[in-house]
Amino acid sequence: MPTRTAAQQRADAGVAYDAYLAECPARHLLDRIADKWVSLAITALADGPQRYGELRRRLASVSQKMLTQTLRNLERDGLVTRTVTAAVPVRVDYELTDLGRSLLPVMHAIKSWAEHHMDEVHTARTRYDTDRP
Template identity: 75%
Template sequence: MATRPDARAAYDAYLAECPARQLLDRITNKWVSLLVNALSTGPQRYSDLSRRLASVSQKMLTQTLRNLERDGLIKRTVTPSVPVRVDYALTPLGEGLIPVMHAIKNWAEENMDEVLAARNRYDIDAAD
């Protein structure tokens, strides 16, 4: 049985082999951030998500949804009908990401002008 310090060290994201690092890698993906934000308003169909996330490929959307389902962050619900209806929704675990993802998205939108100006200054300085 692991002691409390051992348990904490087992999930130290600064360590290369840490499972928490893999999870951080997953949830910091741009598509995950946008999917969590999109699903924060409630369950949605695949086609709705595809339209909402402009420029996401079908392969990337499918892969991202499967990974999130595997991690327990979203739930896929199949409703037998013609055609079959598939809905995606955040699980309670996934809902815990909403405040974080909203904050990151809002920060990016609110600070984009300043970031663009900094990039421009950097590019001018680098060219000299």
């Protein structure tokens, strides 16, 4: 009998992921895509391939270490590809995969919601903080 992947075994067994369960891998993925640098990097890459320096300038205040870690994690999860082109200096481009692009509508919606509702959230925070002794 040929070896089957975990995904094939789950499909055969009809097992679905349930992020409410502590050990569910989907919970870890939710944690990853909820990260602010991940969501900003994904939306920044919506315009097409970008070099590391371009991304760093676009994501104001991200540290080199955090951007590198974020891009590596996105590449590991299959959301971003990293293409190295032999040149002097070496050119490295990052681009969303089809899987990464499938997240764009969700990420754009969350980013847009945050930008449009920040005044309301700020008002609620101020009210909450003044109502508490």
